[in-house]
Amino acid sequence: xxxxxxxxxxxxxxxxxxxxxxxxxxxxxxxxxxxxxxxxxxxxxxxxxxxxxxxxxxxxxxxxxxxxxxxxxxxxxxxxxxxxxxxxxxxxxxxxxxxxxxxxxxxxxxxxxxxxxxxxxxxxxxxxxxxxxxxxxxxxxxxxxxxxxxxxxxxxxxxxxxxxxxxxxx
Numbered sequence: 001x002x003x004x005x006x007x008x009x010x011x012x013x014x015x016x017x018x019x020x021x022x023x024x025x026x027x028x029x030x031x032x033x034x035x036x037x038x039x040x041x042x043x044x045x046x047x048x049x050x051x052x053x054x055x056x057x058x059x060x061x062x063x064x065x066x067x068x069x070x071x072x073x074x075x076x077x078x079x080x081x082x083x084x085x086x087x088x089x090x091x092x093x094x095x096x097x098x099x100x101x102x103x104x105x106x107x108x109x110x111x112x113x114x115x116x117x118x119x120x121x122x123x124x125x126x127x128x129x130x131x132x133x134x135x136x137x138x139x140x141x142x143x144x145x146x147x148x149x150x151x152x153x154x155x156x157x158x159x160x161x162x163x164x165x166x167x168x169x170x
Contacts, residue, residue, distance in 0.1 A: 003134065003150045005158040007126050009116075009166030016166035018114040018126055018159075022133050024140060028103035031110060032081030034140055035099055043139035045132050054078050060088065064135070095120075122166075126159035127151040 007020040024031050034040045038047045042063055050058030054075055062069035071090025078084055085098045096115040101108055114129060116122060131151040138145045 003130065003146065003155070005126065005130050005155040007130060007159065009122055009126075009159065009162040011166050012115070014115070015117045016122075016163075018116055018122055018129065020112045020126075020129055020133055022110050022112070022137060024108045024110070024137070025106065026108055026140065027106060028081045028101050028108045031101055031108040031140075034136060035110070036080070036084065040139070044135040048073065052078075064132075122159035122163060123156035124152065127153070127155040130155055 007018055010017045010019055034044075036052070038049070041047060044063075046061050046063040046065075046069075048058045048060045050056070052058055052075060054077060057072050057074050060071050060073045069090070071088055074087045074089070076085040076087060076096075082101050083098070085096075088095045088097065098113045098115070100111040100113075102111075103109075112129065112133060114125060116125070128151070131146060131148060134146045134151075137143070
């Protein structure tokens with residue numbers, strides 16, 4: 001099934017942000033649970049253990065990467081159910097991620113942001129996040145899970161074509 005990429009690269013003073021928006025016909029608290037409760041994150045990206053809280057570190061295990069892929073997550077900010085800011089750290093380095101949620105009339109919008117520096121290739125990262133956010137949707141809706149080959153390398157050009165514009169400082 002062909003999936004169209006939706007993410008955008010936005011220039012920032014520090015580099016560029018990869019931003020992907022998803023909309024859910026669900027209350028904000030339910031969407032928040034899908035991105036913060038281990039038994040629910042395990043359905044679409046991976047599970048975690050530890051005691052969550054601002055400034056705390058939890059251990060994360062990817063569920064769909066094949067083989068063992070583990071790391072730490074530091075919770076930078078948590079304003080439930082509206083904002084979560086984390087730093088993931090594993091063998092490949094550290095990533096800064098955020099989710100902002102808003103609700104209107106029972107519909108919740110999630111604005112996911114991956115803060116990128118110049119060393120991160122948006123052509124590989126963007127399709128990965130499209131895949132995982134579609135996995136989130138499928139886990140919530142009970143629909144068929146997406147196939148990785150529908151995302152990478154198929155969607156890479158969508159992101160690499162935005163790099164020049166997104167490297168201009170604001």
